Amino acid sequence: MNQIIETILQRKSVRHYGAGEIPKEDLETIMRAGMAAPSGMNKQPWAFVAVRDRQQLDMLGDALPYAKMLLQATAAVIVCGDLRTLSNEEAKLWVQDTSAATENILLAAEALGYGAVWTAVYPEADRMKPVVEILGLPERVIPLNAIAVGQPLEDRDRPKNKWKPEKIHYDRW
Template sequence: MEAILKRRSIRQFTNQPIAQDDLNTLLRAAMMAPTARNCQEWEFVVVRNKETFKKMMHVHPYAKMLEQADCAIIVCGNTQREHAPGYWMADCGAATQNILLAATSLGIGSVWLGVYPNEERMKGLSQLLGLPDYVKPLNIIALGYPAEKKEEVDRFDPAKIHTEKW
């Protein structure tokens, strides 16, 4: 619960690099997420090149924090591996959440930048990263050590809970 309660979107980062072991931990956490029929249709593109970040910022208008990020993970769905159309989005969303929570537990800041279902962003990112047609980008996760501190927020709302029926 600690990582869940502390996780916040961080958009300002220090220049401290993320160790490869920690990055591997984040990717391992991603691959521990559940998937429909255990298809594991996720694919990950890890980017650390600052020139690529600049190009990504042109593709995604809300990705300016990449200027300060140490690295980014682009979470993608391999549609050739899904058992039915559309499941890749939920499965890759679960992998994304695991990355965000693992990052928080390691003291690494992160923010989820939505790509899917924006066709322009998907096409631009796919071209930039050389993704095959059957691999669809869901999001970009910017990562780095936080240069900002955000307070915990309690979003629990009993009004959103319905028992047995609406």
């Protein structure tokens, strides 16, 4: 099978991590993959905050109700929409663009042998506020999600077969 298709089909949401740092170079490769995503009008409204500091990871894990795995992960990528230079017309695509970047980040982490999981921040104000405060995000930089990244605990999290042919329609509904 093609290696890219294999990576896509093997991608899983990893919530259990072991020890092991994520080298800065690997985090940069993961974020480079994020920046290779398609973007409406090529505006590329994404910005990433790579977090490796244990105290920062713990604060985020404590603040985010569905991101407790950050307490185990050795890194995180916070995917943000940077709306500071976009018009209102351009800004309306930021969620789609940053979501595409997020999927590339998840696939790159999988391809490099790391575990990762997307945890939602936007549009919940009670999740966005602590992320903005902990990371010092400027005004008009909106956190979309927090992606925990780490060495997966062997065999804890497995890919799911999500293929459902009944969801496919050819030529018309």
